[in-house]
Amino acid sequence: MDSRSLLNEYWVSDDIAYFCWCSKCSWRGEIVEMKRVIAPELANN
Amino acid sequence: MLSQEQNEVLTQVGPDKPMGQLLRRYWHPIAVSSEIEKIGTTKKVKILGEDLVLYRDKSNKLGLVADKCAHRGVSLEYGIPTECGIRCQYHGWSYDRTGQCVEQPNEPESSTFKNRIKISGYIVEELGGLVFAYMGPTPAPELPKWDLFVRDNVIRTVGFAKIPCNWMQIMENSLDPTHLEWLHGHYFQHVFEQQGRPQSDWKITKHHLKIGFDEFEWGIIKRRVLEGQTEENEDWAIGHPIVFPTMLRVGDSGAHSFQIRVPIDDENTLHFWYTCFVPKEGVKVPENYQISSYECPIYDEDGKFINDYIDGQDMLAWITQGPVADRTTERLGTSDKGIIMYRQMLQRELKRMENGEDPKCVIRDTKINDNIELPQEENKFSEGGLLSGVAKDWNTRYAPNLDEIIEICKGGKVFSGL
Numbered sequence: 001m002d003s004r005s006l007l008n009e010y011w012v013s014d015d016i017a018y019f020c021w022c023s024k025c026s027w028r029g030e031i032v033e034m035k036r037v038i039a040p041e042l043a044n045n
Numbered sequence: 046m047l048s049q050e051q052n053e054v055l056t057q058v059g060p061d062k063p064m065g066q067l068l069r070r071y072w073h074p075i076a077v078s079s080e081i082e083k084i085g086t087t088k089k090v091k092i093l094g095e096d097l098v099l100y101r102d103k104s105n106k107l108g109l110v111a112d113k114c115a116h117r118g119v120s121l122e123y124g125i126p127t128e129c130g131i132r133c134q135y136h137g138w139s140y141d142r143t144g145q146c147v148e149q150p151n152e153p154e155s156s157t158f159k160n161r162i163k164i165s166g167y168i169v170e171e172l173g174g175l176v177f178a179y180m181g182p183t184p185a186p187e188l189p190k191w192d193l194f195v196r197d198n199v200i201r202t203v204g205f206a207k208i209p210c211n212w213m214q215i216m217e218n219s220l221d222p223t224h225l226e227w228l229h230g231h232y233f234q235h236v237f238e239q240q241g242r243p244q245s246d247w248k249i250t251k252h253h254l255k256i257g258f259d260e261f262e263w264g265i266i267k268r269r270v271l272e273g274q275t276e277e278n279e280d281w282a283i284g285h286p287i288v289f290p291t292m293l294r295v296g297d298s299g300a301h302s303f304q305i306r307v308p309i310d311d312e313n314t315l316h317f318w319y320t321c322f323v324p325k326e327g328v329k330v331p332e333n334y335q336i337s338s339y340e341c342p343i344y345d346e347d348g349k350f351i352n353d354y355i356d357g358q359d360m361l362a363w364i365t366q367g368p369v370a371d372r373t374t375e376r377l378g379t380s381d382k383g384i385i386m387y388r389q390m391l392q393r394e395l396k397r398m399e400n401g402e403d404p405k406c407v408i409r410d411t412k413i414n415d416n417i418e419l420p421q422e423e424n425k426f427s428e429g430g431l432l433s434g435v436a437k438d439w440n441t442r443y444a445p446n447l448d449e450i451i452e453i454c455k456g457g458k459v460f461s462g463l
Contacts, residue, residue: 001048003048003050003051003054004054004063004392004395004396004399005392006047006051006388006389006392007047007048007051008046008047008377008385008388008389009046009047009377010046010376010377010378010379010381010382010385011376011377011378011379012378012379019382019385019389021389021392021393023392023393023396026393028389
């Protein structure tokens with residue numbers, strides 16, 4: 001990763017989250033590591 | 046948690062480092078005016094990793110040049126201020142305020158050698174009882190006239206300390222609202238208990254229900270909702286600002302103050318507590334009442350932190366993280382989002398600077414720069430003038446004239462002759 005961008009790891013309860021900011025395109029957002037892939041709830045027929 | 050490389054980008058302040066270059070785009074206070082009041086005075090200072098000498102020359106103007114004479118490396122701290130510069134005491138080489146050598150008394154009269162000799166020289170200005178330096182590329186921006194530097198009818202007092210740690214951990218403390226209820230709340234109660242003082246005297250232990258951070262024109266507004274409060278309360282509705290990049294505004298109805306952090310080098314920070322005491326309505330502060338200054342001690346006679354006042358507790362927290370906090374091992378949680386926001390703002394402004402733009406809070410418009418008002422909470426922690434009421438549990442307890450300040454603010458008389 002470009003050292004001028006920011007990748008700051010922190011914790012949200014059990015989850016590891018990464019606060020990200022890209023110095024090239026200015027995108028800012030968070031990525032949370034997933035331990036399990038959970039599908040959205042299915043529509044109830 | 047950050048990588049080592051990122052930690053270095055954020056913390057290192059030398060002239061060839063990105064953060065050092067960003068911080069050089071701002072004016073920084075380097076001394077209290079009264080320290081350098083007398084013509085001919087010199088004072089050695091170290092700012093942003095550079096050893097410098099501040100002096101007042103015989104034209105009553107201030108200069109700031111590199112500490113070392115270019116000739117043989119002698120310290121100009123012992124130099125002789127001239128009409129418009131400073132002369133080295135060793136062989137008389139003389140430098141103007143830009144650091145240009147203008148005289149070499151023992152070289153041939155026709156020699157042009159001096160024209161090729163220049164040491165660093167920086168612009169200095171005084172405002173509100175402080176001496177400020179600008180060490181960045183020219184033209185220099187405006188020296189910001191933040192409200193407390195220019196406000197009328199207040200009593201100013203300035204505390205300072207050389208803090209043996211990197212500037213970033215001091216700033217990050219200002220983006221961390223919840224330490225209030227612990228370091229300055231429960232821990233303070235513990236200290237009171239150890240000292241045999243009644244714990245009920247201390248009121249800053251309310252639990253944080255909510256914290257928030259908003260970017261505004263001059264930095265970040267820090268907000269909190271404490272137990273028993275709502276978002277209508279001033280702690281949330283007004284909040285208090287972190288002025289980018291190195292200043293905190295805090296206070297209440299009786300005392301407004303700035304905490305200003307000036308990196309000395311990567312492992313030391315010059316810290317100013319600049320407080321304006323506000324007299325009660327109808328009270329006029331005596332004209333030309335002197336701005337007092339004092340050094341805030343960090344350690345007691347046993348080498349332990351002085352932990353029975355708010356700022357001593359802060360220093361304990363800043364310094365015990367080490368000379369430069371190791372952010373590769375930290376464990377931040379959700380309550381640390383303000384710290385992350387500030388880190389990102391620093392990186393963003395670095396990028397702006399590298400793109401050739403002025404970073405945040407660099408002011409060039411003189412019309413804007415006329416008493417820049419900052420948000421100020423009056424009813425702090427829903428306890429009214431709590432902080433000013435406990436001025437003796439604050440750094441201001443070391444102000445030589447604190448009793449008199451309190452007396453004048455209440456409408457009493459000047460008794461010290463200051």
